[in-house]
Structures are given as structure tokens and as C-alpha cells.
Amino acid sequence: MSHPASDLLGPRERVVAGLMSGTSMDGIDAAVVRLSGSGRDVQIQTLGFACTSYSDDLRQRLAAQVEAGTSDVRGLALLHAALAESFAAVVHDALDDAGLASGDLDLVGSHGQTVQHVPEPVSIDGRPIQATLQIGDPARLAVRLGVPVIADFRSADVARGGQGAPLAPYLDDCVFAHETETRGLLNLGGIANITILPAGEGPEAARAFDTGPANMLADALTLRLTGQPYDRDGALAASGTPDLALVRELLETLVFRQEPPKSTGREAFGADYVGMLVTRGPSEPKDMIATAVALTALSIADAVDRFVPHHLDRVLASGGGVHNRALMQMLEDALPCPVETTEASGVDPDAKEAILFALLAHEWANGVRTGLPAVTGASGPAMQGALYLP
Structure with a gap:
């Protein structure tokens, strides 16, 4: 049998x-x-x-x-x-x-x-x-x-x-590897991670790591400060002014400076981290949420600058964060290449x-x-x- x-x-x-x-x-x-x-x-x-x-x-x-x-x-x-x-x-x-x-x-x-x-x-x-x-x-x-x-x-x-x-890098390499473009596949879920696919290379050349928080900090702060589960379309963040001095200070901490391979999660960016941001960040909710979004965008750009030895020709983003217009605009401003969603390559x-x-x-x-x-x-x-x- x-x-x-x-x-x-x-x-x-x-x-x-x-x-x-x-x-x-x-x-x-x-x-x-x-x-x-x-x-x-x-x-x-x-x-x-x-x-x-x-x-x-x-x-x-x-x-x-x-x-x-x-x-x-x-x-x-x-x-x-x-x-x-x-x-x-x-x-x-x-x-x-x-x-x-x-x-x-x-x-x-x-x-x-x-x-x-x-x-x-x-x-x-x-x-x-x-x-x-x-x-x-x-x-x-x-x-x-x-x-x-x-x-x-x-x-x-x-x-x-x-x-x-x-x-994600397994799918990224299968679907998005390109002969002439070095691509970054950016996932904007609760945590942000990026896959680097060097042009014309095999799957063994792929590198990937978590860069830090994506939606989880902004979502937690929105719930705590406004009672809403998330900042729809990034409207609050877009109307606020981020505390960039605080963001730059946070980017110098070990969780961001640690070299790959690395991964992270709610253990690093959970309730205690949210409480720290509320204590140290702006008092106005929209400014605090804008600060969290800026931390996401600038931590991604900083990680690319620190840890990616290739020039990126294109970044393809996916995950719920692609609907946050403030985040996508900050990424376009911070990254040294075009940023679009995976929809352009046929993947929802x-x-x-x-x-x-x-x-x-x-x-x-x-x-x-x-x-x-x-x-x-x-x-x-x-x-x-x-x-x-x-």
C-alpha cells in the first residue's frame, strides 16, 4: 500500500x-x-x-x-x-x-x-x-x-x-532576477526586508536581510495615539513633520548598525520601543507617526548605503507599506534609484x-x-x- x-x-x-x-x-x-x-x-x-x-x-x-x-x-x-x-x-x-x-x-x-x-x-x-x-x-x-x-x-x-x-529571497530570485539590472526587492510588511539580486548572477549571489521596522511602528503609534488601527494611505504621516534628529540618533543604535545576516521582529520593535518613541518623540500624533515612517524609510536607505556593495538600478516594493503614500514618497526621496511596486512586474x-x-x-x-x-x-x-x- x-x-x-x-x-x-x-x-x-x-x-x-x-x-x-x-x-x-x-x-x-x-x-x-x-x-x-x-x-x-x-x-x-x-x-x-x-x-x-x-x-x-x-x-x-x-x-x-x-x-x-x-x-x-x-x-x-x-x-x-x-x-x-x-x-x-x-x-x-x-x-x-x-x-x-x-x-x-x-x-x-x-x-x-x-x-x-x-x-x-x-x-x-x-x-x-x-x-x-x-x-x-x-x-x-x-x-x-x-x-x-x-x-x-x-x-x-x-x-x-x-x-x-x-x-522572500527564494521567490525574489526565481521571479525578479534580471540579466542587466541589479534589483532590490523591498518587502514592507510589519518588518522591512530587502533582497539584492546582482545583474546577471545566479541565485547564490542573492543577499537579503531585515532592515528594521516597516508598518508595525506606525500602526502601533496610530492605534495608541488616535484609536485607529492604522494610518490609512499614510495621510497622518504626510501631514506631519518628522523629528529627523531623533531618527538620525536611532539609526546609530546597534539594531540598525549590525551587519547582515540579520533578522528582527517584534522583540526589538514592540511595546517597549513604541513607549520609548512616545516618550522621546513629538507630542503631536501626526508628527510622531511621521517620525516612525521616516525611521522606516531612512533605515532602509541607510542599510542600502551601509551594507549593499552594488549600485541598485531599481527597487521593487511589495507588502502593505506600498499603500502608505508618505512612506513611498520618503523612499523615492531617500533611495538612489527608481522605486516602484512589484505590480509593474506582474506580481500583486x-x-x-x-x-x-x-x-x-x-x-x-x-x-x-x-x-x-x-x-x-x-x-x-x-x-x-x-x-x-x-
């Missing part, structure tokens, strides 16, 4: 749902994608897409679980299960958008919701320990959808001594990260190691992801 996973394996065309929920904790994205081929020969056709904001209940529970002072193991376990139910619902929404049913899916790739990311070693029992934890029970998700799920994409790289992040900037996890699941089934040691610092390329059967 054949193993129930045997039909999944080997190179072939697949319909895969990719799921992403980012550091900003604003909601869930799902893309249904038809995939064939592998690496730079991969063919990607997006069939459907859906995004759903977290309910106030889920957002509040997540906010408690990502902060060490308020996290509790019972609440974490319950949230692990509850998020899987929400993930399944968004996949169904994306299937509806595609005119498909769950029976049409071959596979699901789920990133999960990061609640802790500890890429720098901490001594435990005399051993240096790195860790990363994403929740949203993939076993429950597989049962709810009746479809195999690939999840836990970061742990194998961390086990090899890597940062486990960023993961809102769907790109969800497409990434569909691709990583597809490549797992193809038997491809998608870990990039030159990006993460791992000792070798990791087989990223683990299988959960319904």
Missing part, C-alpha cells in the same frame, strides 16, 4: 494555497496559485486572493502572547488552535475568488503567525540556543481543509545556525508573501532545499517546511 504522501512528491504541476500573517498582526492573506517547474524556471499563475483582518478578539490575544510580560502557555495553546480555524476560513475565501473548492487544492503552504523570533543565541543549559515560533496549528488546518499542509518554514534553517529569515504587491509560501510548499514537494545560507548564515541549505496530513 502506498504512503498517503506519495502522490504529493516529485516534480509536477500543482494548485497550492499560500497563507501569510505578518509581524504587524493586522490579518491574514491567502493566495491560490497554479505552479509548475522549479527555481528560475517556475511558472506562477495566481488564481485567487483574499485578505481578512483579524478580529479585535484575536488581535488582542495576539498582542498579549507576543509580549513576554503578558504571554501565558494556556492562552498560547488556545490561540495556536484558534488561528488555524481563521486560516482555513481565509483559504476558502481565496478559493471562492478563484472559483475553486478545497478538493481542487494539492497542497497548502502556511507561514503561521510569528509570536517569538530569537535569532541571536541565548545560553540555556550551557548551550547556545536560537529559536523561532510560529503558531496556527497546521495539523488542524489540514483537517479543516482536507488538504496536506506544509508549515514551519523557519525552524530547519535556525537549527543549522541561520537566522531563519528573511524567506499585496499577494506576494502569500504567493511565496505557496511556492515554498511546491518546492518542498519537488524535493528542493529552498534555504539560502548566504542570506541567513546557516551552515547549509535547509529543507524548509514540514508536512501535516489531513
